[in-house]
Amino acid sequence: MTRQSKISSKDLENISAYLDNALSATEKADFEVRLAKSLPLQKKLKEYTQLKVALKKLSYQSAPRDFTLTAEEARGIKRKPLFYPAFSYIALTAALLLALVFTSEFIFNNFSAPQPQDTQATLMLATEAPVEENVAATEAPQIFTWGYGYGVGGKTEGMGGGGSTLMSTDQSGWGIGGGAATAGKDIEQEEVLGGEEVSPNEEPAIEDEKPEPTIVTPRPVVSVEPIIFGLRADEAGEVLSVFPTETLKEPDAQVPVEVETSSDTITVSNYRKYGLTGVAVLFGALALVYYRKQ
Amino acid sequence: MSELDLIELARNGDLDAFNHLVLMYQDAAYNTAYRILFDSAAASDATQEAVISMYRKLNSYRGGSFKSWFLRIVTNACYDELRRSRRRPTVPLEPESNDGELIESPRWMEDSTPDPEENLADSEMEKAIQHCISGLEDKFRVVLVLVDISGEDYESVAVTIDRPIGTVKSRLARARQKVQECLQDYGELLPEKFRLNDKELR
Numbered sequence: 207m208t209r210q211s212k213i214s215s216k217d218l219e220n221i222s223a224y225l226d227n228a229l230s231a232t233e234k235a236d237f238e239v240r241l242a243k244s245l246p247l248q249k250k251l252k253e254y255t256q257l258k259v260a261l262k263k264l265s266y267q268s269a270p271r272d273f274t275l276t277a278e279e280a281r282g283i284k285r286k287p288l289f290y291p292a293f294s295y296i297a298l299t300a301a302l303l304l305a306l307v308f309t310s311e312f313i314f315n316n317f318s319a320p321q322p323q324d325t326q327a328t329l330m331l332a333t334e335a336p337v338e339e340n341v342a343a344t345e346a347p348q349i350f351t352w353g354y355g356y357g358v359g360g361k362t363e364g365m366g367g368g369g370s371t372l373m374s375t376d377q378s379g380w381g382i383g384g385g386a387a388t389a390g391k392d393i394e395q396e397e398v399l400g401g402e403e404v405s406p407n408e409e410p411a412i413e414d415e416k417p418e419p420t421i422v423t424p425r426p427v428v429s430v431e432p433i434i435f436g437l438r439a440d441e442a443g444e445v446l447s448v449f450p451t452e453t454l455k456e457p458d459a460q461v462p463v464e465v466e467t468s469s470d471t472i473t474v475s476n477y478r479k480y481g482l483t484g485v486a487v488l489f490g491a492l493a494l495v496y497y498r499k500q
Numbered sequence: 501m502s503e504l505d506l507i508e509l510a511r512n513g514d515l516d517a518f519n520h521l522v523l524m525y526q527d528a529a530y531n532t533a534y535r536i537l538f539d540s541a542a543a544s545d546a547t548q549e550a551v552i553s554m555y556r557k558l559n560s561y562r563g564g565s566f567k568s569w570f571l572r573i574v575t576n577a578c579y580d581e582l583r584r585s586r587r588r589p590t591v592p593l594e595p596e597s598n599d600g601e602l603i604e605s606p607r608w609m610e611d612s613t614p615d616p617e618e619n620l621a622d623s624e625m626e627k628a629i630q631h632c633i634s635g636l637e638d639k640f641r642v643v644l645v646l647v648d649i650s651g652e653d654y655e656s657v658a659v660t661i662d663r664p665i666g667t668v669k670s671r672l673a674r675a676r677q678k679v680q681e682c683l684q685d686y687g688e689l690l691p692e693k694f695r696l697n698d699k700e701l702r
Binding site: 215218219221222223226228253254257258260261262264265266267268269270271272273274275277279280283 | 649
């Protein structure tokens with residue numbers, strides 16, 4: 207029999223659990239074998255047993271009064287409503303969805319491949335085409351070719367660079383082709399005024415370099431002053447040496463510039479975002495109110 | 501009427517059934533609260549809070565031992581009470597000696613029942629035990645009271661304190677060890693039966 211006085215914390219746990227009959231069968235058998243050989247374990251078990259008995263003998267403290275509730279008290283106590291958890295879950299789900307929408311939109315807009323620019327130009331034309339189309343329907347279709355200028359950059363395509371195809375056959379293709387709607391006006395002007403506004407870019411030799419013909423819906427005939435970005439007829443010859451962006455520094459108020467960009471086609475409707483935000487805030491607030499009431 | 505019937509009625513808003521349940525377990529609740537808090541007023545407050553909380557949460561009762569579920573609420577109320585008392589420490593009304601020490605048994609608190617010797621021994625022992633229990637950390641005291649005084653099993657206590665059974669075992673062992681060491685410090689003040697005779701183990 208050992209007399210080692212040090213008892214590990216594990217042994218103390220085993221003694222305590224043994225006293226409460228909370229050891230499994232194997233643990234109990236193992237412990238009893240060890241207990242039979244160890245005096246300190248026996249001593250500790252005896253101390254714990256005495257303590258347990260003493261604790262059990264502590265006087266029972268009866269309630270000094272009844273703690274029952276009166277009907278009035280019960281009415282004053284609001285029971286936690288069954289739909290309280292539902293509020294929390296709905297608010298949480300809406301918040302998660304909102305976060306998901308913003309995250310996916312951010313990832314999609316920042317890391318997805320850009321769309322081809324000619325697609326965007328087509329989109330712009332399609333957007334503007336319905337304007338005054340009655341007249342256009344009566345005319346024969348014209349064939350327009352695209353110059354090199356259409357692919358200069360975002361600004362160019364935003365303004366419909368090269369839209370006025372008749373005048374944008376040079377490499378810059380800029381000074382004249384202001385936006386799709388403007389292009390239509392330019393075309394009309396060319397026809398109605400008989401080329402009174404002569405485009406400096408109008409050089410037939412370059413037409414041989416046109417990549418491929420494109421059929422475009424004819425523009426309506428409108429009797430308005432020709433709008434040529436940054437150009438006057440008498441200055442046309444000088445414009446060739448001017449860099450295109452210089453002529454576009456100040457946007458013309460008459461030309462509709464707001465064109466829906468392609469990124470709008472891949473974004474989630476703002477209504478959905480507002481809706482999700484509203485749901486999250488509303489149910490979150492309701493859950494908070496109920497929580498505070500409790 | 502069985503306990504289950506009473507619970508079902510109480511959940512459906514029957515206040516009498518609810519109060520019947522309260523009467524069934526209020527002594528156990530108060531006793532547990534008293535042993536944890538060692539203050540009758542605080543124990544009363546905690547028990548009342550637990551009853552109100554039980555009424556509010558009755559719909560969330562999911563079966564099992566109703567007493568254990570109620571004691572769990574009582575224990576949580578005691579935790580709240582302990583936190584509250586630590587935030588706002590109170591000054592005891594009991595008289596103090598000249599050196600500022602608390603006189604634990606003032607004359608006006610003495611028990612007037614007959615058989616004073618026996619009562620005195622029991623009273624001294626109980627006081628010593630309660631003093632030792634009170635000296636424990638909350639987490640050890642709660643486990644000791646629930647198991648050794650309220651008679652709850654390890655599983656119920658594990659649910660009550662929201663910890664695994666292993667934690668209950670270790671906390672209980674440490675609590676017993678601390679109380680036992682504390683009682684040994686009382687030495688001669690304890691009755692003979694609580695003083696171990698080391699000779700018998702040699």
